[in-house]
Amino acid sequence: VPLPNGGSLVIEQTEALVSIDVNGGHGMLGHGTSQQQAILDVNLVAARQ
Numbered sequence: 001v002p003l004p005n006g007g008s009l010v011i012e013q014t015e016a017l018v019s020i021d022v023n024g025g026h027g028m029l030g031h032g033t034s035q036q037q038a039i040l041d042v043n044l045v046a047a048r049q
Contacts, residue, residue, distance in 0.1 A: 003049060007042045022046045 001009040006025035011018065024042040033041075 001049060003042070003045050005042060005045050007045065009046055009049060020046075 001011065003009065003025070008023045008025065010021040010023065012021075013019075022043060024038060
């Protein structure tokens, strides 16, 4: 599932669980953006999705 910020969600379902992988994409780290802030931002976008 593509995200508006360039990231993506990969959802896989098995018999035991559903896994959701949140990928930040190439544009995750902008100028002056810390790694922690970039991770928070992509997770917030993913949560809204």
